[in-house]
Amino acid sequence: MKLRNDIEQLRIEGERGRRCFYPNNHLQQQALAARLHGGQFIRPYRNMYARSEYWHALPPPEQARHIIRAMSHQYPNRVFAGLSAAAMLHLEYPWKLHHDESVFIASPRGRSTGTYSRLHHIVMRTAPTCTLVDHFGNGQFATSVIPETLASAAASGSNVADTVNIVRITTPARTLIDCGLRYPFVQALPMFDSAFRNNLVTRGQVLDLCNEVHIDCSCVLRLLHYANPLNENGGESLCYGTIxxxxxxxxxxxxxxxxxxxxxxxxxxxxxxxxxxxxxxxxxxxxxxxxxxxxxxxxxxxxxxxxxxxxxxxxxxxxxxxxxxxxxxxxxxxxxxxxxxxxxxxxxxxxxxxxxxxxxxxxxxxx
Structure with a gap:
């Protein structure tokens, strides 16, 4: 009975924090494995679980955010990058980019042997980062973007009441560069449009960072040239880019x-x-x-x-x-x-x- 109650508490806390939950010990892991066969729970990522009905009601970007938030609890120092950072910033993009359910992290080195196949490393010597703090304010789930210089205060929770998640990601400028380098023009353009529309970053900040990285950013420069915040949603951006x-x-x-x-x-x-x-x-x-x-x-x-x-x-x-x-x-x-x-x-x-x-x-x- 206690084991069942413990798992139920993990589930409740996970859904409240809009993240997957994970077992704290071997007994909980065994109990969850048994419930997987019954269809009550689903394992969307290694050692992460969610209620099946709850999970299937989430759109792909929110499913990605649930996995990333859970992973940030497991690995607090991990910096999420690329599409994972774009999802956390709620940028617009085609949902099919999540088809392989990959998670992207910033790393000074490439993927080592034995690394989980769905975990992709984006190599960067020093990752420019910011911190996302999920919290409840007036009963509403909200997210604050904290510059890296204030991240220690965010981690201590001294400035944010009822903090439920702390996720480190690459800055919006670096996120746009990584996505612009990885995805075709029409798929990346909605990210740029929505980032500018929501005042997350400026063209100048992205351009300055392009000059600092030792990468051919010609495709990013094309995106900067055409990006237009007047596109009101991802569908219009996709249409605009296709034109x-x-x-x-x-x-x-x-x-x-x-x-x-x-x-x-x-x-x-x-x-x-x-x-x-x-x-x-x-x-x-x-x-x-x-x-x-x-x-x-x-x-x-x-x-x-x-x-x-x-x-x-x-x-x-x-x-x-x-x-x-x-x-x-x-x-x-x-x-x-x-x-x-x-x-x-x-x-x-x-x-x-x-x-x-x-x-x-x-x-x-x-x-």
């Missing part, structure tokens, strides 16, 4: 159109091109949540949402928009359907029209 990667002109983002029949009504378009022959092309990115998430539909039915979209398109055409294109996440990922739509609408290509390249300021606006 650029396919060689189309860089669009304006979140352009506001005024309905001439109702001047008080304004509509923001996701992507806009103003061509030299006077055409105005709008591309709208439609995420599925736009039609099914009550928070985004304001609890209206799908037919009501679709009717509103038609009214919106009519208003855009009254505002002199000549072409309206709609695309979805699946079309963006497949690329060919999106590319065909852009070609059919005669969206300018950068190669043929270099003047369509744009230089953006820190807010994503054209200089």
């Amino acid at each position: 650029i990667d396919e060689g189309f002109a860089v669009p304006q983002l979140q352009h506001v159109f005024i309905d001439p029949d109702n001047p008080w009504v304004r509509h923001r378009a996701d992507f806009v091109w103003h061509t030299h022959d006077g055409r105005v092309i709008v591309l709208e990115y439609d995420g599925t949540r736009k039609y099914v998430d009550p928070k985004m539909t304001h609890r209206r039915g799908i037919q009501d949402v679709i009717r509103d979209e038609r009214d919106r398109e009519d208003a855009l055409r009254r505002a002199k928009v000549t072409d309206i294109i709609r695309t979805t996440y699946d079309e963006v990922v497949q690329r060919t359907p999106l590319k065909r739509k852009l070609l059919d609408a005669d969206v300018p290509m950068t190669v043929a029209n270099p003047q369509y390249e744009r230089c953006l300021d820190i807010r994503g606006r054209e200089r």
Whole structure:
């Protein structure tokens, strides 16, 4: 009975701290192994456990955070890097990057023989770090980012009440560099957009660190050139990156159109091109949540949402928009359907029209 109560207490503490739990002794480990066969618990990582129903309800980035938080309790001095640090910073990126369930840590050396295959080392002599402190404030789970210079105070808990997790990660600038070096342009761009949108780092800080590391950062520089915090979510960033990667002109983002029949009504378009022959092309990115998430539909039915979209398109055409294109996440990922739509609408290509390249300021606006 005591053993069962001990495991239940570990589970409760783990779920409260939004992390996996792990056994403290051999008896607990044996008891958990028996429950694995019954399907009550799952082992998502070596020596880490979670309630099956609870675990499967978590999206992949949160599953990664649960593993990382548990690992930070097991190894307090470990510094998480790359995609693991991006997950802890709640950056936007395609969830499929977690397909192999890898964990990334900063290390002065490469992986040694016998190291767990899902634990990847990103080699760096001295890792620029910051500390994430998870705590409960007014009953709400919250995370504070603590500079490394104040990490000792965070570890002592003197400044934060009810601390539940302390996780060391690479700084946002180093995290973006590592992810920019590892992942394709369209997958890494949402990380850069969201980092700038949430004011976690500046372009200058990333550029300064690029100059310090002894690595070819040309792909990171390309990401810095095109990153735009005006993309409101990871889906828009993915679409924006795909447009650029396919060689189309860089669009304006979140352009506001005024309905001439109702001047008080304004509509923001996701992507806009103003061509030299006077055409105005709008591309709208439609995420599925736009039609099914009550928070985004304001609890209206799908037919009501679709009717509103038609009214919106009519208003855009009254505002002199000549072409309206709609695309979805699946079309963006497949690329060919999106590319065909852009070609059919005669969206300018950068190669043929270099003047369509744009230089953006820190807010994503054209200089």
